[in-house]
Amino acid sequence: MTTQFTLNGSTVSVEPYAGERLSETLRERVGARDVKIGCNAGDCGACTVLVDGAPVCACLMPAHQAAGRSVETLGGLAKTDLDALRLAESFQNHGAAQCGICTPGMIVSAVALLREESTPSETQVQDALGGVLCRCTGYRKIIDAVIAAGSTDIPDLTLGHAGEGIRRLDGAGKVAGTEAFGDDVAPQGTLEVLVIRSPFPRAGFQFGDLDAFAQSTGIEAVLTSADIPGRNVFGVIPDFADQPVFAENETRFRGEAVAAIVGTPEAVRAFDPSQFPVTWEERPASQSVHEAMADDAAQLHADRAGNVMCGGFVQCGDAEAALADADVTVEGKFRSGFVEHGYIEPEAGFAEIVNGRVEIHACTQAPVMDLDAMEIILGMPRELIRIIPTGVGGGFGSKLDLSVQPYLALGALKTGKPVRLTYSRTESMQSTTKRHPSDITLRIGATKEGKIKGFDFFGYFNTGAYASWGPTVANRVPVHASGPYQITDYRAESQGIHTHCPPAGAFRGFGVPQSAIAQESLFDELADKLGIDPLEFRIRNSLENHVPTVCGQVFEQGVGIKPCFEALKSAWDSERTDAIAFNAENDIFKRGVGLAGGWYGCGNTSLPNPSTIKSGIRKDGTVVLHQGAMDIGQGANTVISQIYATALGIPVHQLEIVGPDTDVTPDAGKTSASRQTYVSGSAARLSGNAMRAQILAQVNAGADATLEISAGQIKITDQDTAHTIDLATLSADDEGYVLLSQETYDPPTKPLDENGQGIPYAQFGYAAHLVVVEIDTKLGTVKPLKFVAAHDVGKAINPMLVEGQVQGGIAQGLGMTLMEEYIPGRTENLHDYLIPTMGDMPPVETVIIEEPDAHGPYGAKGLGEHVLIPTAPAILNAIKNACGVRLTQVPATPSRVRAAIKDKNNGK
């Protein structure tokens, strides 16, 4: 049956199958890949299209229903619709698109709103766009962009150097829906891979007749561990690599892969998983740290006794003795659960064999690490593998690990044909890494003058079935658990414990957000006990230059925590006064103000962590920047380019950017540990400096000379003397560059000794948050009303992107505090696992502190992870301030908050 409809003004005819979703029709039959699929359940709104003008989720609409109707998608709207064009500019002006995966849904929804209401209020924007989830921005810039859409100007191009809040350089494709993400690369009709996963946390399994199954119509191949030419193991930390591509003999978590099928789209659609020849034998599983440490618990890995993966330890002074001498002490136990990254783009990719080489296109945060891993799995020479990252629709740590890549490569190699694979939302949630659940015990002492005296921390971290980044969490936590404070008598120990849960790995902050909940909550308790203002207490104990950290590291410059706290002072005073006044008038609703600080070391902990940036100039005068730092929405494409352009001394818009394709761009390291601005930025600065030096040397110009690069030439003006380099006269290398500059930067760190003493990081960034919350004491709901966030970023290379990171990080911290908990087998979708919506995020006032760092480019420090470290404890402290209850477990759901209030008020 033919279904004919109007798509973006043109008539299209398709023949959908019964049960086909409009989203699939649009993407796979008529090429509208601007329609994004995030959940296939109406939970995320990424696929929003207009049908006869009304926004609907294309994933929930039978394709046949489109017959005779008008369907509009961003791809069409962004070309001709006046509202969409204004929104596209406004989104870019405000930095309202970070990764860009939700942007089509947001702009399409906003078009519908603006057609009804040309000057919408904030509430109208929230109501209209509330059905579209965003995990990057924290929504506030999207709200601003929609409200301002009617009065949008296109800014003039400027130099765009370090310090300028210019638009993203890669924003145009995001707001037009043309950026290609993991699922957008494969041609229509490409063979599909579908992974067969364990339905049990722990199970033995046996395959039946796979060969017979492989003969099924449309099935091209079945993949199991037997098809792995190299080693069936991967892991981001070589010494801990323990995860199989396909489980052998026994699975260790629900959702673990045991096999995969490769087939035509029709065959995969018709595939009924119950027909796959595998039998399962469910076995007793450990779902928590305490179960896994029991004597009779199954051992997940033979060489890790007691299911202890590893631990971390930092000690200075004598914590026990100091605590014994302290005038006051406080202690507490704090717990948190798994947190899901919740990027709107599920893992996806495409692979093909090109001239005997495997080429993998996939969303990733770490292309060269992917290459390292695939070399081992495929057992192939490295030169025969190419990783070409697609656009990344959010990562936050989880896309550092392999996901779809091995299945794609194995499928392409076995069939010899191109293959694609996109995880369903449930697969993504079941099988990829999570934030570690934590179980922390902490005791802190202080003198009556309000100085910390003794700090004793122990944390268990549920690292799930495989190591992933668990060792990093175990190492980072003891280094950071002190917070950015002066503590002379300190002991912090962590242990990562294996369980039959999904692997816990990297998630924005690597365990530090969890430890900060314990430390910053108890700081408020200490201040309370001492009768000292909580802000004053923190300022009194703040780390400073020339004072050793708990690792014995002494910074001579760059410690910016005190200015962060001081920046909150006026808001702290006025908001508390307002809250007291509000509470005097209200019985059921109570307001409170809370604050917390945080710090985070940028880059790998005491390990080499280099980035290399290459640049070249062609005969025609094109300046090419090989920008290998994965931009997962945070803005590396823009920030690294701004730094390079500043160093070279040309306008940033003159750069042509070549992305992180492993064939053509050197390794700029992984996008993690808040290292790209600092480490890759430093390499970009060195590369820009070196290029500039080469150019100046050609004409013996002085260091202050100005450059002007135009078609085929470079003009150098050195005081009053003008020089010209005719690029055509220079000889070009194999890549066509007449001038080339490649530089590497590696942060100066030193190993930690057995007591964790050393130089773990060359720089830390610092942060302090203040939040005002309103609590419905009868229903237990907590509504944050306002954040003030002070961040020491050393130098804001792009202040607009800094604000974007701050707002987005706060939204994730808010989610972790109030609503998010991943429970394997229970919250494996985006309606049972809740992340904040546009209506949950209050305004954020961002205060940028610039305490320059001697190592960072132009003084810059990392930022991404720092943001959500203070958020959770600030909210918990505000809850305490509002209604007197100390929540020690997150998420602080209405049910838990109300129970705590009842407890305190004798059942009322």
Add this chain to the structure above:
Amino acid sequence: MHHFMPTALNEALDHIAAKEVKIVAGGTDYFPSQNQGPIKTDLLDISRIPELSGISCDGDTWRIGATTSWSDIFRTSLPPCFDGLQAAAREVGSLQIQNAGTVAGNVCNASPAADGVPPLLTLDAQAELQSVRGKRVIPLNEFITGVRDIALASDEMVTGFLLPNVPHTAAGAFEKLGSRRYLVISITMTAAVIGFDPQGRINHARVAIGACSPVAQRMLQLEADLIGKTLGEITLNDSHFSTLSPIADVRGSAEFRLEAVAEQCLRTITKAAQAHE
């Protein structure tokens, strides 16, 4: 498998009579429930049958067509007793869901947390069912029989909801408790329709609670106790909620639900009452 999309009700009823079909309209519950694998029944798409959509009034009886969308409901100008239903319509999922999702779909999905059911109960809604055999009308509380369970014969479909004797002097309200603002499944929800006599005493009371029992239900004892009271005289006690049997799940404990719903109930009644001021 086929996707049938008739434009006449008779045609649709013939399909249902002839063989098993899965009825789909807005698709907002149908697609999320689909697992990997082929569909096993034909789809009967009822979105193109004009008489199934829209809100009409005949004397004191209102009729909401089966495929009326939630945004149709809140965009229609309706008397104050519909305020709760209209407020609930704005809380169903998101605007995208409200534009597609239908009233009958919400009811027939028979989720304990269906946002539309409590307000329909407070309007004394009746389900209008049709088949090739004819038409019958049954009260909504008898139509929804359990979790994911409705009293629909295999050859029947819901064609609409009848709201007889709508109280023109009463006003409605709806309150939903969730862990976030949009796109959230209720922890508890309450709908109420309250009317007053000229002396300010309640003379009409309907209160219904969702997400606290397998099927949303009216609070009959409470309703009876409200009659004759002024707003200030209302007191709620545990016995009013004795018919509820909330479960504990990731959204909240059973104890919390019971306690929260009592508070929510008071607020909803107050809100409905205050609409008269």
